[in-house]
Amino acid sequence: MDAAIATVNDVGYHRASLAQIAARAGIAKSIISYHFEGKEQLLLYVIDEVFTGVEKVTRAAVAAADDPAARLAAFARGYLTFVRDHREEMIAAVEIAVSHRDVDGMPLYLAESDEENALLEGMVADGIAAGQFRQVDLTVARTTVIHALDGALTRSQIDARVDLDAYGDQLIPMLLAALGYRPDG
Amino acid sequence: MDAAIATVNDVGYHRASLAQIAARAGIAKSIISYHFEGKEQLLLYVIDEVFTGVEKVTRAAVAAADDPAARLAAFARGYLTFVRDHREEMIAAVEIAVSHRDVDGMPLYLAESDEENALLEGMVADGIAAGQFRQVDLTVARTTVIHALDGALTRSQIDARVDLDAYGDQLIPMLLAALGYRPDG
DNA sequence: CCGAAATTAGGCCAATCGGTCAAAAAGGTC
DNA sequence: GACCTTTTTGACCGATTGGCCTAATTTCGG
Numbered sequence: 110m111d112a113a114i115a116t117v118n119d120v121g122y123h124r125a126s127l128a129q130i131a132a133r134a135g136i137a138k139s140i141i142s143y144h145f146e147g148k149e150q151l152l153l154y155v156i157d158e159v160f161t162g163v164e165k166v167t168r169a170a171v172a173a174a175d176d177p178a179a180r181l182a183a184f185a186r187g188y189l190t191f192v193r194d195h196r197e198e199m200i201a202a203v204e205i206a207v208s209h210r211d212v213d214g215m216p217l218y219l220a221e222s223d224e225e226n227a228l229l230e231g232m233v234a235d236g237i238a239a240g241q242f243r244q245v246d247l248t249v250a251r252t253t254v255i256h257a258l259d260g261a262l263t264r265s266q267i268d269a270r271v272d273l274d275a276y277g278d279q280l281i282p283m284l285l286a287a288l289g290y291r292p293d294g
Numbered sequence: 295m296d297a298a299i300a301t302v303n304d305v306g307y308h309r310a311s312l313a314q315i316a317a318r319a320g321i322a323k324s325i326i327s328y329h330f331e332g333k334e335q336l337l338l339y340v341i342d343e344v345f346t347g348v349e350k351v352t353r354a355a356v357a358a359a360d361d362p363a364a365r366l367a368a369f370a371r372g373y374l375t376f377v378r379d380h381r382e383e384m385i386a387a388v389e390i391a392v393s394h395r396d397v398d399g400m401p402l403y404l405a406e407s408d409e410e411n412a413l414l415e416g417m418v419a420d421g422i423a424a425g426q427f428r429q430v431d432l433t434v435a436r437t438t439v440i441h442a443l444d445g446a447l448t449r450s451q452i453d454a455r456v457d458l459d460a461y462g463d464q465l466i467p468m469l470l471a472a473l474g475y476r477p478d479g
Numbered sequence: 480c481c482g483a484a485a486t487t488a489g490g491c492c493a494a495t496c497g498g499t500c501a502a503a504a505a506g507g508t509c
Numbered sequence: 510g511a512c513c514t515t516t517t518t519g520a521c522c523g524a525t526t527g528g529c530c531t532a533a534t535t536t537c538g539g
Contacts, residue, residue: 120399123308127497137518142498144516149497207392214305219452243471248449249464256445260437267404279434286428287472312527322488327528329486334527486535496525504517509510 110158113151114201122152122208152205156217159202163191164225171228177236178290181254182281184232188258189280192265193273200266203259226251236288243289254284295343298336299386307337307393337390341402344387348376349410356413362421363475366439367466369417373443374465377450378458385451388444411436421473428474439469 112134116125127148131138145151170187174180192199206218229251236242257280265271297319301310312333316323330336355372359365377384391403414436421427442465450456 121393121395121401123393124395124399126495128495138497139499139519140517147497208306208308210306210309214309216306219448221452245468246461246464249461249468252445252449253442253465253468256441256448257438260441263404263441264433264437267406276434279431280438283430283434283438283472286474287468289471311525313525323527324489324529325487332527481537481539483538484536486533488531488533490530490532492527492529494526497523499522500520502518502520504515506515507513509512 110151110155113155114197117152117155117201117204118197122204125152149209152209155198156202156205156209159195159198160222162195163188163199164222166191168228171232176241176293177232177239178241178285178288178292181229181232181236181288182285184229185254185258185281185284186277189261189273189277192262196265196269199262203262225255229254233288236290241288241290241293245288250288253287257284295336295340298340299382302337302340302386302389303382307389310337334394337394340383341387341390341394344380344383345407347380348373348384349407351376353413356417361426361478362417362424363426363470363473363477366414366417366421366473367470369414370439370443370466370469371462374446374458374462377447381450381454384447388447410440414439418473421475426473426475426478430473435473438472442469 113125113130116130116133119125120129127138127141130148130151131141141148141151145154167184167187170183170190171180174183203218207216209217211217230247233242233245233247233250237244261273261276261280264276265273298310298315301315301318304310305314312323312326315333315336316326326333326336330339352369352372355368355375356365359368388403392401394402396402415432418427418430418432418435422429446458446461446465449461450458
């Protein structure tokens with residue numbers, strides 16, 4: 110699996126062949142077929158592991174905060190922390206999610222996570238109800254937050270030296286401001 | 295080229311073979327090799343055309359606005375208008391940019407456009423100097439704006455019925471607020 | 480109307496793909 | 510050490526890839 114992640118990050122999804130992955134791992138490629146149902150399952154398993162991890166971290170961070178704005182900030186911070194600590198895995202997972210197509214040609218990244226959407230929209234809706242946020246469109250707000258965080262990952266991908274903590278220090282106030290944040294309105 | 299765009303959007307970049315594209319266009323695949331240097335050049339040409347188009351539209355919109363905040367808003371509006379009017383092309387171009395790798399395995403979308411970066415950072419910097427924006431990090435601001443706009447494209451990709459004008463009505467104030475916008479401060 | 484040039488068609492190629500298979504190797508248990 | 514299961518191997522498969530080549534066709538200036 111480490112070899113799969115490294116290979117995907119090195120040559121991209123569609124050139125990450127069983128032969129390449131096996132060569133990098135120093136094994137015969139039939140081993141992959143033996144332990145996994147196939148190349149697809151292997152890469153989907155990578156996605157599953159990584160996204161489960163980021164979900165766990167963000168959910169825990171959100172749960173520890175006590176008002177909507179703090180929860181949103183915690184979500185963003187948790188996400189960025191996870192990217193900082195699991196950079197390669199995240200890059201590979203996103204690459205797979207973006208490149209993988211099911212039999213109908215449907216990309217995986219368009220199949221949004223209902224749980225994540227609900228979590229984010231819930232925070233925004235709660236913030237609006239509590240008077241912390243402006244009356245923003247929930248879908249636009251959620252999409253923008255996620256894509257803004259994805260921007261941090263892309264930055265980190267372009268330049269591995271990027272300080273994601275400092276990035277968060279800049280981004281999180283921007284996100285709160287975007288939602289019209291006023292403390293305890 | 296229309297067939298290439300349609301094929302990429304239908305089955306994705308790495309399954310958009312010469313055979314598929316030719317079949318969709320109703321021609322022999324050798325025609326593609328005759329008129330283009332190869333499959334790569336064809337798809338890169340698609341990217342070039344589309345991104346040149348969006349750059350033209352956004353630059354014109356920006357030039358017509360007269361203060362930094364208005365320019366940023368015009369940039370976003372121009373981008374969203376282009377997406378609205380050239381949805382398929384934009385989706386295909388982004389798919390290609392994300393999926394294409396050069397010989398070193400370097401993804402195309404990581405090779406940022408210096409002109410676009412300079413344009414965006416210039417607007418933000420001018421806005422800060424004019425007192426319209428808060429003292430935000432230029433790189434974070436630029437990255438966030440672009441990714442927020444990309445979020446609109448993704449939304450449109452998930453649901454073609456999304457009203458991108460209305461999306462802009464929601465998103466643009468959010469972006470300005472994220473930058474700490476105060477009119478003519 | 481013709482001949483050269485441009486274009487199209489379709490067969491063909493080596494390379495690579497994901498995956499299978501029989502057999503060898505390794506591991507574990509009496 | 511014998512025996513059985515699990516794991517690993519490398520050869521091999523049909524399918525598909527991007528691209529090449531030759532021949533047929535179309536286009537078009539003179």
